[in-house]
Amino acid sequence: MNGRSAQRLAKLQEALASGGTLHLRDAAELCDVSEMTIRRDLTTQVSAISLLGGRLVMANYPGVTPIYDLTEQQASHYQAKYRLCQRALAFIEEGDTLFIDCGSTLMPLLSQLSHFNELTVVTYALNVANAVAALPNVRLVLLGGLFYAASQSFGSDNMAASIERLGINKALISAAGVDLERGVSCFHFHEVAPKQAAIATAMQRLLVVDASKFGVVRPAYFAALDDFDVVVTDGEGAHSSQYLGCGNAPLLS
Amino acid sequence: MNGRSAQRLAKLQEALASGGTLHLRDAAELCDVSEMTIRRDLTTQVSAISLLGGRLVMANYPGVTPIYDLTEQQASHYQAKYRLCQRALAFIEEGDTLFIDCGSTLMPLLSQLSHFNELTVVTYALNVANAVAALPNVRLVLLGGLFYAASQSFGSDNMAASIERLGINKALISAAGVDLERGVSCFHFHEVAPKQAAIATAMQRLLVVDASKFGVVRPAYFAALDDFDVVVTDGEGAHSSQYLGCGNAPLLS
DNA sequence: GCGTTAATGTTAAAATTATAACATTTAGTG
DNA sequence: CACTAAATGTTATAATTTTAACATTAACGC
Structure with a gap:
């Protein structure tokens, strides 16, 4: 056979x-x-x-086949991610130049961007780029480099320099861990440079994380919590705002 | 409704x-x-x-849905593209660092690359990057910039510089027009810089075009025919080799 | 060449998906 | 509140896809 x-x-x-x-x-x-x-x-x-x-x-093509049909459970889990992105969406305005971080957190946001007339999205993630490439009204700037399959994103020496040359309005950053004392962290070290550069350059910095990341520390530290202007999260308020309340960041519960 | x-x-x-x-x-x-x-x-x-x-x-996701099922006719047209890439494949060796041009011509080549143990692919095209990202044994370097939907590729100021920093072994270049006198051309002007940079840097330059492009001139000129070391084409020999025979490029009919 | 086994083809039945027709609900209007 | 029309639900039927069983062909060893 x-x-x-x-x-x-x-x-x-x-x-x-x-x-x-x-x-x-x-x-x-x-x-x-x-x-x-x-x-x-x-x-x-x-x-x-x-x-x-x-x-x-x-089957391996990023878009369609991954066979993991969203079942009812996953659909409800999606609801959470969706609501999170809805909150983040409220900060986006016509004409913005957005930095969109890698990971799956911000994916539900992207299709929503089709409602705007003019936007520019800057990213270093392949999955983000693919989603944005499909939107006719959104300009896409992809920061290239060597591809890291684990995070579907690119890394390069001069990524920080490339980011700083761009006029980024708002940076939407995701994270794998958020801890009051230990700061904000992710899994992969090559993500640190672009995230930090975006945080340094952007006029407004938004951290978008679901509540499950609170109190978690991951290997690659990239920012303190009060480096962000806004924290967008999906907590019920009580727990999460209590947790984050001490930081400087205004919390959108 | x-x-x-x-x-x-x-x-x-x-x-x-x-x-x-x-x-x-x-x-x-x-x-x-x-x-x-x-x-x-x-x-x-x-x-x-x-x-x-x-x-x-x-439906818009690059991979799967585009609804254009390959019918019998298209399948036979695919055969031609496939054979063309088979010939190009013969030039690729273990350990190569390849520059892969944008367009659809070289797509059938990419899945073949899984037979190698170690390769690096450099590209500025999103569709190429997606196909290569799926191959575990191939390192991917994507040259980013502003996205051009028409050619599914990126353009930027410092693309030429980025390419020249890389040790590109073989450049596989595609074209929309090939004419003995007017040289090799494509549709989009932003493709000119990366193509020329790749031609300038690569140790071996391969032009991969099907015979239908011969005698055609497109808006963006990017190279003379004898800038290439090899021309890979699918002509029957008689016509195409006669046509190209005068150039310096050894012809792989 | 014969026997054996793997590979492929054929066919019928089961399951699933698509279409069409008609019933029911919902929203709006005077 | 009744009337109308759009929107949605339900059901039956048709078309397609999937599965399973068995028939046929090709490949291989002895």
């Missing part, structure tokens, strides 16, 4: 690499076998291709 | 923005309406969401 099966999958994968989907029917024709054989190839071998309603799609 | 319908679509779009797919069933539940209503929303309104075998996916 191997040699030719793998060859077929390779062929199909190449066909799909440029994007798009391939109907099972066409895939079978392309490989000159029956649809059933393609089906079997897909179930037997492990591959980056998955079958979605009779169509072959690249 | 409007207000709430649009709201639902917005909600769904936000849910999908972070990637992944949403089953019609879950989408209905999320919006607290019947599946039929979601179906109707999708057919009535124009939106970036499309329905693929009972699952909602973002």
